[in-house]
Amino acid sequence: MSTDPSAPDAAPTVTPKAAYHHGDLRAQLIAAVRELVETHGPDGFSVAEAARRAGVSSAAPYKHFKDRHEILRGVVSEAMDRLRAAMEAGAAAHPHGSLEAVAAVGLAYVAFARAEPGVFRLVFGLTEGHENAPDLLAKGEGCFGVVVRAVAARLELPAGDGQVQRRAYMLWSFVHGHSFLTIDMKHKVASAEIDDWDYLVSISRAILASAAQA
Template sequence: MSDPALPGPVTAKAAYHHGDLRAQLIAAVRELVESHGPDGFSVSEAARRAGVSSAAPYKHFKDRHEILRGVVAEGMDRLRAAMQAGAAQHPDGSLEAVAAVGQAYVTFARSEPGVFRLVFGLTEGHQDDPDLLSKGQDCFGVVVQAAARRLMLPPTDQDVMRRAYMLWSFVHGHSFLIIDRKTDVVTEDIDDWPFLMAISRAVLQ
């Protein structure tokens, strides 16, 4: 399974070597969001980490909000890829493939709680942003495909869509309960994999 781990420190040498300042700035802001929150970072600090002047980010982004939007878009792409990679590690149509999609989702939330929160905070009202809406549909589409293959039905089937939504609701809620430390009230540790297998089995069998 693809592990969406946080990147290491961004250096000027790395930025110029790769020739992609926009990607380097997004990586720098990801680090800052995790350490300081989406409201606690400065564009100038992100520029410093990328090894460029404080004016350089505005050649790629018109303002701070657009930088955060870039972080969200990139994060959603990585989340989708991790979910697809998780399913691919198990037999097509198996419960394990479905659970692995959920495991990738939970792993992303655990690894990058700042970006995870930002994704679902910044995309509020995302119906007005076609690009983010499309990326959100692509992420949910991975869940739909896994459910459809398990049920041996087309992904457009209404029952598939309903069950996929149930799966997403369980895993999304579980992820937020974990990163918000609400599971501390539970008397026993919750092991992700048995939990995800049980949910997959209950929803799809």
């Protein structure tokens, strides 16, 4: 996938069921649902099946979640935390303010999508009720904030500067589109193989160079 040796592992392996502790039932269920979403999609599993995978009774999930939709929102919330951590680790693996630090943020994003396409789709497809979920909105802004800070450092401008905000959004748009095209296998319509790292470095260089010219 990538030729960058410092690329972070965006999606850690789910903890085996045997290692779970029933005292952490919420995390246990979220891990089980993550597995099911990858296998069956967000609409293809039952709460009872998740409970069986977690090794608890079918009634146990409702001690922490009021319904199936709330369990999926829990999966989204946890996934956004992991995505942000991976993006931050990507930037931190390269010199502050470097082009590589910017590209590595995008690489972590693409790597997450490749590793967990079902959960990645869920994060951006579960829109119902988000206007009433300030916690999820804040986490989305936190992920975008990683891009903004990397761009600001590269351009040596404040994070709130208009150029920084615009270029960060442009970069996120390119990376987000590339991620979906990749997991949908539509990137194969290209006539040449596209290496993620080369692509992200090239896009970062082009967008940030145009900012300097502006």
